[in-house]
Amino acid sequence: MVDHMKRRSFLTSLAALGLAPSLGACAEGVPTTNPVGSAGQSKRADLKITKAEVLQVTGKSKRKVLYLKVHTGEGLVGLYGPIDNEAAMFADRFFKRHLIGQDPLAYEAYWDRMFRASRHSRGSHYIMGLSAVDNVLWDLRGRLFGLPVYRLLGGSRKRVRAYASCLGFSQEPSALRAKARELKQQGYRHQKWFVRDRGPSHGPEGVEEDVAVVRLLREAVGDDVDLMFDAFWRWDLQYALAWARRAEQYRPRWIEEPFQTANLDAFIELSRETSIPVATGEHFYGRWDVHKFLKADAIMVVQADPEWCGGVSELVKICTLASVHGVNVIPHGHSLHAAMHVVASQPIEVCPLVEYLIRKMHGYYDFEKHQPRPVDGILELSDRPGFGIELDESKIEDIRVVSWQQT
Numbered sequence: 114m115v116d117h118m119k120r121r122s123f124l125t126s127l128a129a130l131g132l133a134p135s136l137g138a139c140a141e142g143v144p145t146t147n148p149v150g151s152a153g154q155s156k157r158a159d160l161k162i163t164k165a166e167v168l169q170v171t172g173k174s175k176r177k178v179l180y181l182k183v184h185t186g187e188g189l190v191g192l193y194g195p196i197d198n199e200a201a202m203f204a205d206r207f208f209k210r211h212l213i214g215q216d217p218l219a220y221e222a223y224w225d226r227m228f229r230a231s232r233h234s235r236g237s238h239y240i241m242g243l244s245a246v247d248n249v250l251w252d253l254r255g256r257l258f259g260l261p262v263y264r265l266l267g268g269s270r271k272r273v274r275a276y277a278s279c280l281g282f283s284q285e286p287s288a289l290r291a292k293a294r295e296l297k298q299q300g301y302r303h304q305k306w307f308v309r310d311r312g313p314s315h316g317p318e319g320v321e322e323d324v325a326v327v328r329l330l331r332e333a334v335g336d337d338v339d340l341m342f343d344a345f346w347r348w349d350l351q352y353a354l355a356w357a358r359r360a361e362q363y364r365p366r367w368i369e370e371p372f373q374t375a376n377l378d379a380f381i382e383l384s385r386e387t388s389i390p391v392a393t394g395e396h397f398y399g400r401w402d403v404h405k406f407l408k409a410d411a412i413m414v415v416q417a418d419p420e421w422c423g424g425v426s427e428l429v430k431i432c433t434l435a436s437v438h439g440v441n442v443i444p445h446g447h448s449l450h451a452a453m454h455v456v457a458s459q460p461i462e463v464c465p466l467v468e469y470l471i472r473k474m475h476g477y478y479d480f481e482k483h484q485p486r487p488v489d490g491i492l493e494l495s496d497r498p499g500f501g502i503e504l505d506e507s508k509i510e511d512i513r514v515v516s517w518q519q520t
């Protein structure tokens with residue numbers, strides 16, 4: 114649409130969406146002063162959502178991503194993304210209409226009402242959509258109060274440690290060894306590698322090869338780097354037990370998703386039989402899924418994802434639950450904004466790490482001015498309000514509102 118769009122008209126279209134820095138006191142829709150003015154307290158009490166929309170942002174590279182945006186009558190906006198297609202569709206088709214007139218401060222009531230609003234609310238795309246709405250409301254409240262989300266949540270940690278999540282790197286031994294050493298040199302004290310190429314159909318030879326990966330990595334990085342392994346649901350209990358018995362000597366920090374999350378009994382059995390902590394949770398939907406695993410002593414690491422489990426609000430509840438059981442919450446890292454802020458808001462004993470998917474995150478936030486990038490294995494939280502998301506017009510070719518209402 115805007116292949117030939119001149120800069121002025123492009124900025125006008127950004128302005129119409131509340132995203133252009135030339136919009137008076139607003140930069141990227143972020144007011145530089147309190148938008149409710151000196152009579153703020155009473156106006157804050159009256160603040161209502163007036164509009165919600167899904168924005169499709171097309172980069173100059175032609176890559177397209179989706180953001181959820183909400184508006185209030187006071188000109189204040191909230192922005193969150195990139196979000197998954199499924200989340201965007203549910204946000205647009207269902208949650209949007211329930212947002213109009215909603216008090217953005219009353220998020221607990223809204224979440225609960227939406228969770229009770231459908232007999233299919235307990236999982237999957239429904240709760241992904243609810244997560245997107247919950248997160249955009251956190252962003253809006255941050256912009257309202259001029260504070261980053263982690264501070265609104267009661268946190269004080271400005272720096273969080275990232276672990277290198279090594280999806281997509283070569284498993285060829287010399288390449289594996291070189292990459293692991295390189296990541297250690299870059300300051301990553303924690304590395305997660307994937308053992309998803311083999312499974313029960315590969316028999317004892319498969320187990321042997323998956324143990325060899327652990328041995329090679331331990332030899333490559335020494336004893337001062339934590340190694341984690343993700344089996345991506347590929348294993349069964351017998352395979353996992355055989356691997357764990359032989360891999361324990363190399364002290365993995367955890368084995369992640371050896372089975373599908375539906376297979377609670379296998380998680381319980383594996384946890385009982387190995388000293389290696391067992392992790393799962395990127396497919397947990399809501400605190401109830403987590404509770405089932407924790408009360409059964411099935412896992413030691415909860416990996417709920419704030420864009421899938423119900424949003425920042427739900428992940429904070431999950432952190433509380435995990436703290437009661439003495440286990441870690443280390444959120445799944447398919448994206449970073451919400452996960453970073455929740456981790457920074459919690460005690461380090463509960464949330465010690467953030468997942469940083471090295472290959473995926475390279476370019477994932479291309480559309481934004483401030484891209485989370487670990488330095489020496491550390492991610493810095495900014496003081497920008499909300500999640501601090503500001504779109505970068507120099508990377509964007511087109512922004513348009515998209516809708517699933519008619520489909």
Ligand SMILES: [Mg+2]
Nearest residue numbers: 343369370395
């Ligand atoms: Mg995983």
